[in-house]
Amino acid sequence: MEIKVIASPKPTYMELYIDGTSYHLLNALRRAILTEVPTLAVHDVIIHMNTSVLYDEELALRLSLIPLKVDPKDIDVLGKCRNIERLDLSELTDCTARLRLKKKNTTKDKIITVYAKDLEPIDKKSVRPVYENIPIVKLGPGQEVDIEIIAKVGKGKDHAKWMPVSTLGYKPLPILRVTDTTKCQDCNYCVEACPKGVLKKEDDTPTLSGIALYLCDLDRICVRACPHKVLDLLESENQFILRIESVGQHSVIDIINAAIDILSEKYLDFSKELQSKIRDLKEA
Ligand code: SF4
Missing domain, CATH: 2.170.120.12 (DNA-directed RNA polymerase, insert domain)
Structure with missing residues (x-):
């Protein structure tokens, strides 16, 4: 897993780029922060x-x-x-x-x-x-x-x-694909339709790169604007941007660490309970 701090202008706000995780893990962390960090x-x-x-x-x-x-x-x-x-x-x-x-x-x-x-x-x-x-x-x-x-x-x-946070969310990075390059004409409809102006043509192919990956909000306006229906926009399943803002009682680092500790405790409790039930079954 790779984690990069994109922005942390103050102890109560942080944006992270995370590569190599999954929706399930991030969502477990999000829910632990919202519901369990006191x-x-x-x-x-x-x-x-x-x-x-x-x-x-x-x-x-x-x-x-x-x-x-x-x-x-x-x-x-x-x-x-x-x-x-x-x-x-x-x-x-x-x-x-x-x-x-x-x-x-x-x-x-x-x-x-x-x-x-x-x-x-x-x-x-x-x-x-x-x-x-x-x-x-x-x-x-x-x-x-x-x-x-x-x-x-x-x-x-x-x-x-x-709740310790006022903002907490993650979004997957976009993956833009041209499904049929022979039909991708020089029309520029998708580039012109992008409301954020982040979609560019590189080598005559619509491309999202660099900061555009961060700014794209996956609204798929470009996909709908393509007259040849050859543009596809998928959500990455292992690259995410996580944004978290503390209300101010704890620093973001303390909140994330507490949530991870709480999740670990829960999994340990679950594992112990499961082991004891399996033991009981074997002895019965
Ligand atoms: S999904 Fe929306 S923001 Fe992203 S490139 Fe397409 S039109 Fe632009």
Whole structure:
């Protein structure tokens, strides 16, 4: 397998070229990232006071979608809390954090905005929103909110608020073929039809090469534009481009590594269970 980093402008975004894998492996990785890699998110809210224009439920919903980050010394999200389903009640507090949102507009004539940065950690002091300038609610003169919050480590399979990524997808590289070169006339219809302008003629043959392989979005407009029906566009089964963008709680590298560890654990569990059943069968 060959992997090249195409772009990684920041720790939360990466594009990879992968040669020598398959849809099945990449999809297993994608699903493990979406559903199994845990993050910390607001789970319970106790509203002591809310005189803002937002309903309590709407406030709770907004709070739950604020991505939170925490120092692993306070909450080991990708370590100990990765198997939160297997922890007993006494250990669960290691994977939760308490916060408070308390704000009152004491001005006489101004409207103020409550932001994510106004969240105050109570027990685990390193818990902070990933982005401090997310607006939560506006308060008119005299209005206030006082909310107690319990954040918990969870997984995307239970709720999208725990998903660690905002973008995650892969696309196969295109394979363009002229099925009958004798019929491929000098008409240029396919080249002119390509909305991305990436299809070029090389030696009188429509060709995708270099950056065009990356930019082609496999919409097959060129194939449909060919009046002689001799153009074919296939999807590679072992060359892919993977794009992944973290919401910000973990770096992309940490997310991929955690997903691989989780998948390995699952396959090991599966293998052990299978071996024990085979042993039982032999002994019966
Ligand atoms: S599939 Fe679409 S983007 Fe790709 S070469 Fe053909 S027309 Fe252009």
